[in-house]
Amino acid sequence: MKKFHLARSVTSISEPVADYTKKLGQAPVLVIKDSYALWRTQTLNVSVKCDPAKAGHLRHLGWEDPSAEEFSVHRDVNGIEWEQFSAQNQIDEINRLWPDVKFKPQA
Numbered sequence: 001m002k003k004f005h006l007a008r009s010v011t012s013i014s015e016p017v018a019d020y021t022k023k024l025g026q027a028p029v030l031v032i033k034d035s036y037a038l039w040r041t042q043t044l045n046v047s048v049k050c051d052p053a054k055a056g057h058l059r060h061l062g063w064e065d066p067s068a069e070e071f072s073v074h075r076d077v078n079g080i081e082w083e084q085f086s087a088q089n090q091i092d093e094i095n096r097l098w099p100d101v102k103f104k105p106q107a
Helices: 014-024 088-099
Strands: 003-008 030-032 036-040 044-050 058-064 072-075 079-085
Touching: 003 014, 003 079, 014 036, 014 044, 036 088, 044 058, 079 088
Parallel strands: 003 044, 058 079
Antiparallel strands: 003 058, 030 036, 036 044, 072 079
């Protein structure tokens, strides 16, 4: 089953973590101090990344798709960036961007 993906830019991580945790009804599966947070619910994949210059803006939309063989990106007719990736593609991307994290989500 595909999960809808929403990625936002924020000014800090701590406030969105508290807010989105309340809204989604669960804690993030990953918080990288001052940088990034990720929630994975049954239907949603939501991430926030600290980028004060673009705070409040949509970074991209997409699909976590178990059938995706590789990470892909395209823009729709409105210029919005859409990503498609598997859970493993996302794990690999996180570990590439933050190698010290060594992210391995719990089953």
